[in-house]
Amino acid sequence: MRLPESQLAVMEAASATDPTSVDSLAEETGLKPETVTRAAFDLRDEGLVSIDETTATSAELTAEGETYLTEGLPEVRLYRAAIEAGATDEPVEMGQLLGTAGLEGSSVNIALSNFARKGYGSIDAGAVSADPDADPDTDSERTALAAIADGESVEDTGLLDQLERRELIERSERTVRSVTLTDDGVTALMEGIEAAETVDRLTPELLTSGEWEDVEFTEYNVEADAPELDGGRKHILRQTADRVKDVLVGMGFKEMEGPHADADFWINDCLFMPQDHPARTHWDRFALDVNPIGSVPEDLAGRVEDAHRNGVSEDGDGYHSPWSREFAEAIALRGHTTSLSMRYLSGYAGADIEPPKRYFSVEKVYRNDTLDPTHLLEFFQIEGWVMAEDLSVRDLMGTFEEFYAQFGITDLEFKPHYNPYTEPSFELFGTHPTTGELVEIGNSGMFRAEVLEPLGIEVDVMAWGLALERLLMLMYGFEDIRDVHGTLCDLQLLRETEVLY
Amino acid sequence: MPVVDVDPDELRRLTGAAEKSDEALKTDLFNLGLEYEGETEEGEMQLEFAPDRLDRLSVEGVARSLRYQYGDDRGVYVPKTNDPDWVYEVDPDVPAERPYVTGAVVRGVNLTEQALDSLIQLQEKLHATMGRQRAKGAIGIHDLTMLKGKVLAEDATENSITYTGIEPDGDRFVPLDSDAALTPGEVLTEHDTGKKFADLVSEYDRYPAIYDELGLFSFPPVINGRRTEVSTDSRDLLIELTGTDQWTIDHMCNILCYALDARGGTIEEVEIHYPDATGPYADVGAELVRPNLETEEKEVSHAEIERMLGIELTADEVVDHFERSGLDATYTLGDQTIYTVEVPPYRVDVLHPYDLIDDVGRAYGFNNLEPTYPDVGTVGGRHERTRLEDAARASLIGLGFEDLLNFHMISAAENYDRMRIEPGTDDFGAGEPAVITEPYSEDYTQLRSWVLPSLLMVLENNTHRAYPQDLAEIGLAARVDETENTNVAEHRSIAAVLARNDASYEDAKARLQALCADFDVELDTPAIDHPTFIPGRAAAIVVDGEHVGVLGEVHPAVLVEHDLELPVAAFELRLDALVD
Incomplete structure (x- = not known):
């Protein structure tokens, strides 16, 4: 059997027992993930591998999320300002706290609405009382933001939903494909597969020597966008x-x-x-x-x-x-x-x-x-x-x-x-x-x-x-x-x- | 175009069309040619119309037109006038620049708030249109009871006022909106209205002034005196108009009289006594009676009406349409039916019989005419100059240039300074500027003498857009040239720039060569010095032996001046150089 080099590499890297993800295959073969994917689909069509698809969710910080990660959540900033102003003992007028906390514009409302929700204290008639027992250092939302920024996954979906509602993160889903050798694939490998020679460009030499008849051409990602080109055109007026x-x-x-x-x-x-x-x-x-x-x-x-x-x-x-x-x-x-x-x-x-x-x-x-x-x-x-x-x-x-x-x-x-x-x-x-x-x-x-x-x-x-x-x-x-x-x-x-x- | 503010309730009252909704009125007004533009804070309709029917500058005139449209009125209406009681004496001292006067007395006017507002608006709008901002004609309206006429002779019942000219520092009077007595000269420097209209009379040796027995009461065309100010209590009015043309002020006066007649006033004639019938008065005569509300007659043939409108009509239908337009017509049937049409004295737009055909068409309803495609065979074609321009543009676009279209007006700074050239030198593009006398702004002070500055400006304004920016324009350039009949030499110029990281002289020349090859003309590029380009990298464009343009790499100083951060190669040549 003759297969293009990329397909042969994927076959050799894949296992008959454990599904291997496209990313791992790409790492192992040194091919690009899209090349691995294309090769895997071609192999599946030949019945040599099977492909499993699962959906993975990932989260990323929004610009607002990034800001809060560095500057602190508005409610936490309000709490810290309140502690400093002695609001654990008696309520402090809100306007003063907003100033020390450096809050203005839309972040004022954000701070106020989350302050009470998260048990940092209460707001009554424009005055803020702080709960001395609250601990902003263990704020779960901040911890989650930091984890997401470091590329770690956060399992608590309730917490993720909350962060998404606050528009601090964006969640996206992507399909993860894993490849497993089929029995036919194992058999083919055992019987031996030859790599076909592939060429990148059709050259004048290939044409004149007649060599073009024995080569396979590397496949392009024909769907990918090409660089932008602005041609000459007549002014619309x-x-x-x-x-x-x-x-x-x-x-x-x-x-x-x-x-x-x-x-x-x-x-x-x-x-x-x-x-x-x-x-x-x-x-x-x-x-x-x-x-x-x-x-x-x-x-x-x-x-x-x-x-x-x-x-x-x-x-x-x-x-x-x-x-x-x-x-x-x-x-x-x-x-x-x-x-x-x-x-x-x-x-x-x-x-x-x-x-x-x-x-x-x-x-x-x-x-x-x-x-x-x-x-x-x-x-x-x-x-x-x-x-x-x-x-x-x-x-x-x-x-x-x-x-x-x-x-x-x-x-x-x-x-x-x-x-x-x-x-x-x-x-x-x-x-x-x-x-x-x-x-x-x-x-x-x-x-x-x-x-x-x-x-x-x-x-x-x-x-x-x-x-x-x-x-x-x-x-x-x-x-x-x-x-x-x-x-x-x-x-x-x-x-x-x-x-x- | 003039805009008149009309209170819809007043309009309904004056037309007697109480049942018409605002929307129905708007449609009727549109059909008269008055377009609804919006409403004032007081809820008046703002109506815009073309400046022919100036009798529609007030609600009274608009109502009259609507009544004709509804068929409630037909034919010519002329208000009755009483015999004169007042004389306007014109003194030989009157300013030579403003020799004419006219007017009327109107008694028993019912000046409600609305009527007074409408009268003031009509006065202002007539000033703005026929009166050419008061230069050609200016109106003064006075409360007659506040005037004391000079009795001319012991047995006479007539009173007189005098139109004369006085020194700028002559008699004082208290102008409207003021408490102080001022001389005419002081009015021009101290009073707001005076300052606004000072230019109208500041060159005069003597200022226009109108006196009665009690003294100066009007300083036309600037301002009236406060003594004779009109209010809602005024019942009898004296109207005076002064100006540079008798016909114009007479007709402004007629339009005022028709409006006041609609408010229940009785028009009373006045006598105008000019010093003599020479000089400016030779054509009008020494003694006039005004207002002159006589109708005028014009003739138009039935055949011309049918030809112009492209339809067949009976003579009675034509007469009907005339009457619905506020005109009267009589005719004698024959081989050539001719209508004698009577035109009322408020119509200032009827110069030629064709203007009467337009009235027939409006009354018939132009939108009721069936369009026809004229059965006339002609051969179409483009002008040779634009064919050449298009062919050159097609070549440039084929070479990858984005075609542009810029303004012909530019500033001297853009055209010369920022390109490092000086007007009137031999450098290509440095022709003498055709300067605009009163430019819109300092950005548009002259016609561009070449096209490259425009392309550099486009590059400057698009540094945030993707490169390469290969731009070209074929457009007008002009310079002063006294050998031309218009003293301006105009030509079309081809300009092109290549703005890219690796732009070079060679890139520009390659494209220029291809363009010249397309048009089969011979190109030479001898080296020259041109301040816009890098020394040693600039060439004259010589086509078939003639110096027609310039080519090179743009000088870094020009690039930096235009905030450009990459090299630009460019060329410009006259379009007519490509003519083989």
Whole structure:
């Protein structure tokens, strides 16, 4: 008979009469306990050994148990303080004793509740009397803790239960296996067993020499955990952005591109935002300390100013707000990517804008908001618009239903809203896929004539915007966006976040 | 967005909808666009709404909108006005920065506690919105019985007050919430409200002031005098508004008049006498009668309404929806049915006929519309720049880098000092900063001029996480460049760090080589000195003959500065260098 070396070693170390524990076998053979166990099970399957399983209980100290072992049980500390203060003769006020015993917080209650239970004395109306006959040096709980710490076993189960209730120890059970040779095993040993040669690694030499045919490979513990490995992966916010882009490209949208630092003209004036609008004040936007924009298209600037002052169409009114070219030409970080839509719709971005067209971007915008778990100073805005003849608000609703359905958000609600640049305007609300809550998921509308006419657009344009981070938080359930986006990010979180597709 | 506090009991009383529960009211209000945000300590509902319908900044206005929604009111309502008894004389000395005034007299108002609270709230909210924090328009409301008008002529019954300008150390008066008589200048330095609004007038040569026969009683836009303070005992009120735009203050006044009309007040006109009809008054004229509660007319075609809403309606249905929105409409049927729509004077949001279509849609109920997917064929696609960025990112991830995403705003200390470089030098990454004029905090004072500082910050914040930390980011970097139209040059930069026990120059270069090979560009790495890197272990990245980045082992001083206890090899290059 040929057996692998480990199995042969176990056979030779085992006895036919006395069950031998795996630990003893491991010690005797010099093999690892898990190797012995594996070999024993293989031998049992061959009928050469039998395995007995028993359950052994062991106890370990908790952190609290360790503390009491070194510092003394709270009730014992209280007792010793009481003795010192003469509480054997007459009761001593408790507050004083707690101070000398150095007890505070939760250990006060622990001391009081165990003090009387263990016969150290009594507590009445806030005063402590100590029993002179009690002997803290023989406190059975302390003795047991010390024994457990030394790895000795404690047989008194009542005492162990008590210590467990006090959360001073943790008991665990484990299976102890013992191996005994069967009659077949004894016979096989007597007849002689040869050790098969085992190899650890498959080497080029083994392969080329053909030796691999005569060897047995050592078995691995294939269930054991391997070392952790963090591979490269795309940032989850990028993954989310890519998914949004895929959906939009699939719906026929082309991607826009343009400057982050831009003239207010493109960021706000083209959008018919009055220059004294609260969102255009310095505390809402990030102006840059650079010279004003070199140039904006003259004819367009004239038409935009006219729309602000006088409105468009015969019946139209303008704003009763100041308008200055200088204000429009100042450079700031864009507060929305609608500045890109304006550049594209005006034709100055060089793109083909013959209707019909669909355009989008998923790019950063900058707002001087309060930094908190759901608000960043810079975040990604999903921006999209459709330009075509005869679009109605029903087309707008249908487009958004289709888009959000791709992310599991159905039952959209359209709350009539107001934006200076769209009319009608809607805030989009959707049901959170897991919490069922109604959450705001975007802002949309039909661009106003005061926006489109100066740009020279003669057909309808519907548009919408939405924070990518909001979609991300809905999809992943993150509570603090700062863990994900920015230099305070937690690498561990980024490594462990489940991949969504 | 504005928030208005509304007492639900007052709302029920003013709408006459006594049976409505709070929950039912909330639903009705949501449909009007007023979102319930919570309640005040006194149990008032806090309602948030978009800043178009500013007539809803008080419980009276919200109630009016609800009555239209319930169908209890229909069409345009205009309060009746009595002929003027008071004249607002405007003196040529009035501050040139704040030339306009308007107002009204309201008699017989029933000012209960709730009505007075609501009036004060409306005044404050109008200041915050249309009034642009009082800069554009400011309201003063006075107890009329405490005013003594100047009689203009012996036979006339009219009284007058005078809007003028005075020296900062001119006449004294006792402002609200004070016992002392102060000059306007003293109000700005000594009175709490005065300090708060001092910036509005501190640049003026003369301060705005309103006088009656007894003296100075109002210092707009800062504070009123105590003499004319309004209380629940007040029955007759004088309202004055001053500002930088006549239309704006006239419409703020209209909204106040509608609210006081709902409290039983009778509106009485006032005359405004400007010095002449030149300069700022050329467009408005020398003599005005206010409030101007005339309606305005706008035309909108039936075809436009149907096109915008995507549904078919009869003309009578359209008129019905207009009337339920508080508008009146007449039309003549024909090839082109055109509605002439009458708009009441509290509506400040109707600029274009499209705004009336929105009202029809709201009355119809936008959520009653059936969504349709537009039958428009277009071809989608990604921009070349983001395709390149994605391809480069895929290569980096294949090389084992964890992709990161950091902020574009950074501090000068992080961008330069902690990397041992100085702005404006030739070192890669040391471009002139694009500085933010009013930063959120000292951590975000400029746009980053390169990306490596962000990665070093991530390493610094993650020293408790498992190593190796091989991180990369492709992101925006920017610097001042006056050859650009925006004066800011923006580019995408690829940055990578290898933070591990055995990180070396060779490890970084191996990965850079692989990246360049993926994009088939020729890489050279001539030695350079760069303060961020160890001397003798830094190289310029030269791609197809152009200096586009830097590569090396990070200097120990930079590592220690970032609390790092192991070597870091790094590189950064412009993304567009990979374009073949």
